[in-house]
Amino acid sequence: MANLSPSLLACNFFELEKNLDILKNNGIKYLHLDVMDGNFVPNISFGPAIIKQIREKYPEFILDCHLMVNKPENIIDDMLNAGADIITFHPESTFHPHRIIQTVHKAGKKCGLALNPSTGLDCCEYIIDDLDIILVMSVNPGFGGQSFIESQYSKIKDARKMIEKSQKDIILEVDGGVKTSNVDKVLESGANLIVSGSDVFNQNIESQLDIYNEKL
Numbered sequence: 408m409a410n411l412s413p414s415l416l417a418c419n420f421f422e423l424e425k426n427l428d429i430l431k432n433n434g435i436k437y438l439h440l441d442v443m444d445g446n447f448v449p450n451i452s453f454g455p456a457i458i459k460q461i462r463e464k465y466p467e468f469i470l471d472c473h474l475m476v477n478k479p480e481n482i483i484d485d486m487l488n489a490g491a492d493i494i495t496f497h498p499e500s501t502f503h504p505h506r507i508i509q510t511v512h513k514a515g516k517k518c519g520l521a522l523n524p525s526t527g528l529d530c531c532e533y534i535i536d537d538l539d540i541i542l543v544m545s546v547n548p549g550f551g552g553q554s555f556i557e558s559q560y561s562k563i564k565d566a567r568k569m570i571e572k573s574q575k576d577i578i579l580e581v582d583g584g585v586k587t588s589n590v591d592k593v594l595e596s597g598a599n600l601i602v603s604g605s606d607v608f609n610q611n612i613e614s615q616l617d618i619y620n621e622k623l
């Protein structure tokens with residue numbers, strides 16, 4: 408069973424409430440929230456203050472927060488206070504990934520690593536028992552609307568094997584360039600949490616959700 412985690416990065420923020428209602432009414436459980444600092448990635452998005460407002464108005468969504476910031480340890484407490492349910496961050500963005508995971512777990516929330524296209528799975532190996540989620544980036548982080556990097560299918564397959572070997576119920580999330588036209592292949596490769604931004608929000612949202620709901 409897989410889930411869709413629509414990325415709000417592609418959402419028209421003047422229609423945020425209307426669009427969140429559409430997601431909710433179409434059975435969407437997860438929201439993918441991309442936090443960018445203009446430093447780890449060359450783009451700036453939104454942070455804990457906006458996420459807190461979403462949390463307060465929509466308590467039912469699982470807030471899947473993807474941190475693309477340097478030194479994520481500086482905003483972890485704010486993210487937790489804002490109501491994040493899942494936090495993923497990039498191992499290159501901090502000297503102490505495992506310490507961040509411990510902090511998130513102390514708050515009773517899920518935590519995992521987000522892997523850039525060139526980052527190997529080896530950074531997960533020795534801390535696999537502490538991971539709730541592995542996020543494979545299928546584009547370079549920072550922008551929506553990019554094309555899926557084909558070489559990442561084999562990383563998704565390898566991540567699935569690693570998860571099976573661990574015998575742990577680790578979520579395998581894939582983020583970037585996912586569309587209704589390639590989601591089947593992403594699922595067949597072993598992903599069970601699918602991020603899609605521009606493909607959901609840049610056209611009729613309800614008909615896109617119908618297609619995804621059928622495929623997932």
Ligand code: DX5
Binds near residue numbers: 547553602605
């Ligand atoms: C990119 C973000 C993605 C992005 C995906 O850095 O992490 O979550 O919003 O957008 P699409 O689905 O348009 O590639």
Ligand code: ZN
Binds near residue numbers: 473
């Ligand atoms: Zn993301």
